[in-house]
Amino acid sequence: MKVRIGIPRTLAFYAFYPWWKGFLESLGLQPVVSAPTSRAILDAGVAAAVADACIPVKLYHGHVLNLQERVEYILVPRFVSVRRLETESFCPKFLGLPDMIREPDSRGPRLIDVRVDLAAGRRELLRVGREVGAVFGAGWPAVLHAYYRAGREMNRYRQLLQQRLTPPEALAVLEGAEPAPAEQGELCLAVMGYPYVLYDRFLNLDLLRRLRGQGVRVVTAEMVSPRQLRAEARRFPKNLFWHFSNQVLHAAAYYTRQQWVDGVIHVSSFGCGPDAMLGKMLELMTKRAEAKPFLTVLLDEHTGAGGLQTRLEAYVDMLKRRRGRL
Amino acid sequence: MKLSFPHFGYAQLAFRTLIEDLEHEAVMPPRPGKRTLDLGVRHSPEFICLPFKVVLGSYLETIEAGAEAGLAVGGIGPCRFGLYGLLQQAILQDLGYDFQLYIFEPPLTDIPDFIRKLHRLKPRWMSWRLLWRTIQKAFAQLEAIDQLERLAHQVRPFEVEKGSTRRAWQLALAGMAAARSREEIETAGHEGRQLLTAVEQDPERNPLRVGIVGEIYVVLESAVNFDLQTTLGEMGVSAQRSLWLSSWLRHNGLKAGEQDIRAAARPYLNEFVGGHGVNSIGETRLYAQAGYDGVIHLGPFSCLPEIVAKEILPRVSQDEGIPVMSIFVDEQTGRAGIQTRLEAFVDLLEHRRRNRKGSEQRNDCLFGH
Numbered sequence: 001m002k003v004r005i006g007i008p009r010t011l012a013f014y015a016f017y018p019w020w021k022g023f024l025e026s027l028g029l030q031p032v033v034s035a036p037t038s039r040a041i042l043d044a045g046v047a048a049a050v051a052d053a054c055i056p057v058k059l060y061h062g063h064v065l066n067l068q069e070r071v072e073y074i075l076v077p078r079f080v081s082v083r084r085l086e087t088e089s090f091c092p093k094f095l096g097l098p099d100m101i102r103e104p105d106s107r108g109p110r111l112i113d114v115r116v117d118l119a120a121g122r123r124e125l126l127r128v129g130r131e132v133g134a135v136f137g138a139g140w141p142a143v144l145h146a147y148y149r150a151g152r153e154m155n156r157y158r159q160l161l162q163q164r165l166t167p168p169e170a171l172a173v174l175e176g177a178e179p180a181p182a183e184q185g186e187l188c189l190a191v192m193g194y195p196y197v198l199y200d201r202f203l204n205l206d207l208l209r210r211l212r213g214q215g216v217r218v219v220t221a222e223m224v225s226p227r228q229l230r231a232e233a234r235r236f237p238k239n240l241f242w243h244f245s246n247q248v249l250h251a252a253a254y255y256t257r258q259q260w261v262d263g264v265i266h267v268s269s270f271g272c273g274p275d276a277m278l279g280k281m282l283e284l285m286t287k288r289a290e291a292k293p294f295l296t297v298l299l300d301e302h303t304g305a306g307g308l309q310t311r312l313e314a315y316v317d318m319l320k321r322r323r324g325r326l
Numbered sequence: 327m328k329l330s331f332p333h334f335g336y337a338q339l340a341f342r343t344l345i346e347d348l349e350h351e352a353v354m355p356p357r358p359g360k361r362t363l364d365l366g367v368r369h370s371p372e373f374i375c376l377p378f379k380v381v382l383g384s385y386l387e388t389i390e391a392g393a394e395a396g397l398a399v400g401g402i403g404p405c406r407f408g409l410y411g412l413l414q415q416a417i418l419q420d421l422g423y424d425f426q427l428y429i430f431e432p433p434l435t436d437i438p439d440f441i442r443k444l445h446r447l448k449p450r451w452m453s454w455r456l457l458w459r460t461i462q463k464a465f466a467q468l469e470a471i472d473q474l475e476r477l478a479h480q481v482r483p484f485e486v487e488k489g490s491t492r493r494a495w496q497l498a499l500a501g502m503a504a505a506r507s508r509e510e511i512e513t514a515g516h517e518g519r520q521l522l523t524a525v526e527q528d529p530e531r532n533p534l535r536v537g538i539v540g541e542i543y544v545v546l547e548s549a550v551n552f553d554l555q556t557t558l559g560e561m562g563v564s565a566q567r568s569l570w571l572s573s574w575l576r577h578n579g580l581k582a583g584e585q586d587i588r589a590a591a592r593p594y595l596n597e598f599v600g601g602h603g604v605n606s607i608g609e610t611r612l613y614a615q616a617g618y619d620g621v622i623h624l625g626p627f628s629c630l631p632e633i634v635a636k637e638i639l640p641r642v643s644q645d646e647g648i649p650v651m652s653i654f655v656d657e658q659t660g661r662a663g664i665q666t667r668l669e670a671f672v673d674l675l676e677h678r679r680r681n682r683k684g685s686e687q688r689n690d691c692l693f694g695h
């Protein structure tokens with residue numbers, strides 16, 4: 001039987017899963033993704049994590065626990081940086097993640113806490129591959145082969161995102177599903193948020209589908225090309241310190257300048273530190289020259305579907321009326 | 327130009343000396359109080375950490391008092407502190423204030439920018455050499471203030487008459503506030519030391535020893551931590567900290583931080599997580615090894631690095647056998663609540679010390695939230 005490697009379905013999952021999947025499968029290992037977020041996973045995470053932690057970190061604890069019984073290893077990478085941009089890194093909670101997860105004397109699966117610091121040099125990703133490969137005794141040729149296959153998978157994934165597929169849709173296409181027909185809608189909204197919040201349908205109460213149900217075409221940060229994001233970064237005197245926050249900030253800067261974008265929604269989760277700053281910046285940004293109506297949706301474990309639906313409907317109605325008037 | 331700056335412990339005296347030497351008018355921020363917080367909270371994002379709100383409130387108070395520009399420092403993250411100035415400038419602008427913030431990033435990240443800002447602030451006649459000496463003088467005053475405060479905290483648990491150290495410290499501080507030249511700073515430091523050592527002490531006492539670790543602003547600013555260190559001192563507990571603004575600047579202005587503390591933290595957290603997250607872990611271990619009775623871990627609510635530390639500290643506490651109590655403060659925190667928790671913690675430490683005298687058993691441990 002193949003060795004099973006658990007991958008929690010949250011935090012960096014939607015950004016980098018195809019790379020890990022391609023890499024691990026090429027080494028003859030079996031990646032196992034934790035179940036989609038559920039009430040049970042959330043409750044387990046809330047119980048396991050420190051009270052001050054944000055919902056996504058609590059969920060991460062829950063997803064790790066969800067994998068515990070089913071795998072031999074759990075991949076808990078420490079993301080330090082994934083590109084070179086000023087002092088960009090990740091939220092401190094990403095930086096300390098393996099140390100926060102580690103239990104003193106657990107008899108459960110072993111944690112693979114490889115450090116990913118791609119800003120350190122061009123060969124860094126290969127080094128990450130070697131380190132993970134070494135855990136399973138994979139030789140140099142096998143690692144190199146897996147490295148290239150992972151890169152190909154990741155490129156394909158990125159291309160799909162550029163075709164305006166959301167990460168879950170793109171992942172489904174990689175698994176062999178038919179791509180969904182291009183979206184139509186009378187309004188286009190830029191829905192800004194971290195991948196682990198926007199694509200976790202339990203946490204955000206299926207927010208994207210609720211919007212689509214009201215005739216809205218949704219664009220997200222992943223759909224802006226990395227090149228364009230870098231160009232946007234140069235417009236700021238100082239960028240944020242956190243990768244996902246920069247991604248959202250720069251994508252929002254791009255979308256607010258586009259005529260075809262009718263409004264901006266910021267989806268945030270309770271207790272998110274970077275969002276306290278990012279949210280205010282988005283608010284000030286949309287308020288300036290381009291004047292896009294701005295809505296903040298703050299999610300926590302008690303958010304009710306009824307309240308969310310009402311707010312979204314009111315916002316979309318307002319935009320439709322506004323559009324009719326223009 | 328009328329220049330202001332955030333309230334930061336007692337460092338404002340040194341900031342004032344520097345600003346006046348640069349021939350600007352210093353607008354002193356009032357000690358942060360309810361009004362500071364009200365102003366700050368009203369205009370800050372809801373989930374930003376407490377220091378942001380206090381600092382923004384401080385700026386707004388000094389703007390009312392006529393300040394035209396402010397001094398601030400940046401940072402390289404990933405702690406939010408490094409972006410304070412940027413966002414506060416944007417918020418003040420949005421509120422319609424014409425208030426320029428001079429944000430000094432760590433010099434080595436952008437040397438030309440650093441020099442440009444200094445150039446704009448220094449008077450034309452002043453040479454760069456003299457500017458350097460002026461900065462050194464202000465730094466000397468900062469160090470003198472820190473030394474006096476450290477001494478006050480050492481004396482306090484031994485004071486015979488409760489409150490006598492507090493009075494001596496106020497006098498010493500008043501002397502320091504009047505000092506401007508190098509000689510005056512030296513004299514004020516000397517007189518302050520005499521005042522503090524003259525406090526009647528009871529050398530027979532063997533006070534509990536508690537180390538204070540955590541986020542720099544909450545640890546240093548007594549207006550935010552409800553005079554925690556002084557309160558403990560007057561309860562007869564020797565409360566010490568290794569975090570001082572002068573030594574912090576010395577270690578972090580140009581260099582990469584306190585290596586011994588980083589090394590102590592390594593088995594638990596081998597990654598810089600910003601702010602003082604790693605320091606909280608490392609210092610807790612060092613305090614345990616130095617035989618301290620307990621550690622109090624301070625941070626502002628929602629602080630990113632300290633949440634990481636808080637999640638790891640229970641293990642450190644368990645392994646090292648030292649009780650740790652985490653206190654996170656925000657604008658809702660009340661003095662009475664802190665007081666009660668301190669008393670309970672001190673009770674526990676006393677109890678623990680008595681029990682340990684009898685038997686050398688493996689000690690029970692507590693981690694409080």
